[in-house]
Amino acid sequence: MIRIASCNVPLGPRSVARLVRAEFASFSRPLRVWLGVLTLLMLIGAAGAVRSVFFPGDKGLGTTATFEWGLLIIGYVFFAITTSGLCLASSLGTVFGIDRFKPLERRHAILAVLSLVTAFGIIAIDLHYPVRMVFGAVFHPSPSSPMWWMGVVYGFYLCVLLLEVWSMFAGHRRIHQAACTAAACTAIVAPATLGAVFGVMAARPYWHGLFTPPLMVASAFLSGTALLGVAFYFVHRLRLRSHERGTSHGIPAIRFLLAIGLVVVTILVGRQVVAGAVGGEPGLAEASAAVLTGPLAIPFWGGRVAAGLLVPLLLIAIPATRTPGGTFAASALAIGGVLVDRIIFVMAGQITPMTAVSGVVSAPYAGYLPSPVEIAVLVGAFALVAMAYTLAERYLDLGEKDVHAVSLRWLLRLSPVRRWRTSRPVPAEIRAAATTPAHRT
């Protein structure tokens, strides 16, 4: 309790603790367990982060001189591209005003902010001197570096997303529309620059090339859409705000976008496999062999191709599994697939050693094993996003609101997706089915 202008304001630590306790007591038991587990995982992640941050040069990472980018870079890339994917997936509703995609609007923005902040946190932990990065990028810009552009674009992206969230809740239609448009444009540029960070390195044939940025954008679209699929399943299942529209419009829209993302990524992964297997380029051939038949073969064929692409495609294609549950399973598998893909991508680029590793005769592949610190940080990052989003669902109104303008709707006249432009009434059978959890949509 503090006294301001002869008024007692209940802002002391004890009163805050009392309020938190009272609020916690109002939680349901499953929610308490869920939050408790997340808190535990976040503490583990925080311990890893503290261990890493305060020891530059000895961060407790499993990376070596020959394998410099490890699990934290993988986590950063995953969360960064997922942010873009969230905006790409929802831009059809937020920018173009297509009715079917409007339910994604609020939840995507919250998830995007959380995902990007988490990505920044992970890269700050991975860098040895993150403060220098911020000031160095401003005062000693290096436009020849894709990493500098990536920092600029993602920094701008965070500002735009924060503006989007603020205007969304404050109800500023024009600002929100402008922010959504800027976010959608940045959502394409940002993963492209991230792809360029890898793509410009001629010394790493597996990363090098023009197809790396498109693959990164496609993976972004897929992971962002899939994350929305997971979120909307819980909206449907737990009957959160605006779950009716989420079930009738949101989940089918996600399924549609997920199918597009899966097909595009499958094509690009196929191109990568063929180019690596038959190209014969030194370095690329060895890295591709490591992915297709070497130490990364099981994660690639089992995790990336089968569980991450084929099974989700089947779940979406087969009528019997075109349910919210099926969409959830496809989304979860697609997210896992993208994460495995990022792991394979980052590892395959470094797995062919540049030079002899001391004491090893012609080491065919470089070795890397994530350290407990890296695993803890990544687990903590996932828990942080889940915790923040859970609290956002509880305390913020994430239901569908028509806060955006439709200034770009004229573009739809030129678009083949024009038929979704107008708001159509929900068919009676879908409305009825939306009230039962096990319905088909």
Place this chain on the structure above:
Amino acid sequence: MTTEPMTTEPTPPASPEDEPGVTFSLPPLPISRRTMLKLGATAIVGLGGSRYIFDSLSRIFAPPARATAVDPLVAAYEPAAHRWGFVVDTTRCIGCGLCVMACKQENNVPDDEEHTRTWIERHVVHADGGLTVQSPEAGINGFTAEGAARIDPGATAAYFVPRLCMQCEDSPCTGVCPVGATYRTPDGVILVDADRCIGCGYCLLACPYGARYLVPAGGRTPQGVAGVADKCTFCYHRIVRGEQPACVEVCPVQARLFGDLEDPDSVVSRIIGSGITTVMRPEQETHPRVHYIGLEREATA
């Protein structure tokens, strides 16, 4: 926050008979002990944080190391008047490891084999065309019978290849650094500003020769800072004084040669001009300034 009223009247001193040894007492502080502790803790954290931020910023805003890389004693050195080059003669190298040892001593490079500015490889070309590359302990102790594997009797060639930064004219490492911490001097040597490097590792991955490493903590640090990129500098602190790099100076068989490419009569200029040298990984189009004699096969392992 609660505050206690300040006492304006001094407390009367206790009599020596009542409390032996106590002659006076201080007036109570105008703030409580708890508040005092809070303020103290805040001040300590604030000062510590401010110091950290100040240190970080002062490093960033300080004049870049490139302006002070030249020792004041050699102010007459004109970087733009030189173009340094290096020749490695693999037909002479005996793999003794003295160059590696000298480099580590001269530049305070970490002792371990993974973090090194220069190292020696033994390339063995087999009858089937396969290549075996070996570098036990970075070659610092030579290729003894205990430390190195025996050479395949059917091998068609075996030779030692000293490795170091290629000081490329079109260097990928300088282009990808997001904060300009890696830069090229006018005389063509690529250096790392340890006070600006953020330790992202991008330059390590962009280097086609694996010539860079991040300085680990807990050991020797070439520039006094751990967690930053490091690499061969041609012993820049020596060459600006007119001396040879340490590895060149200790080589007992003159397998490492260093000189000014601007001088047409220098040894390196004449050797490179004779056309008997090659460079590593020419397909990378980095145009290295380190040339090799007798490099039968590129060391791309």
